[in-house]
Amino acid sequence: MSYQLYRNTTLGNCLAESLDELIQAQQITPNLALQVLLKFDKSINDALTTRLRNKIxxxxxxxxxxxxxxxxxxxxxxxxxxxxxxxxxxxxxxxxxxxxxxxxxxxxx
The missing domain is CATH 2.30.18.10 (Transcription factor IIA (TFIIA), beta-barrel domain)
Incomplete structure (x- = not known):
């Protein structure tokens, strides 16, 4: 899925690391972490298509x-x-x- 392009950004990496720590501490399930990452992917794509108006x-x-x-x-x-x-x-x-x-x-x- 191309939505995952932004997971390699600083924000995406920090989110993934934080979710991994929460999974290791057994505060969230891996399924919940996956749902958070999918929501992140969709939100980043939506924000970039609706909020950016710069042209170069x-x-x-x-x-x-x-x-x-x-x-x-x-x-x-x-x-x-x-x-x-x-x-x-x-x-x-x-x-x-x-x-x-x-x-x-x-x-x-």
Missing amino acids: SFKGHLNTYRFCDNVWTFVLNDVEFRNGDFVSVDKVKIVAVDGKSSAAAASQD
Whole structure:
């Protein structure tokens, strides 16, 4: 499930570690911890789709691209970002997941 992308963030890792400690102390069940993680996944995705309105433009030279299991991966060289400010970097990797198809698959689970 692509909802789990945000579990590797600092917030997601801290939540997982806290839940593990609660399971070890037998204060919650593993099933409850799993339900909390699933609610976290859904909440993060909902918040990012409804609350973020920032836009940024960028251009660069496409080095490689891949499409596998509804996930696009792009590697760009000499990238310039513009959002009022100008930032230039040597290399950027972009991973994009089709949220519509993954949300449909998640609702079928």
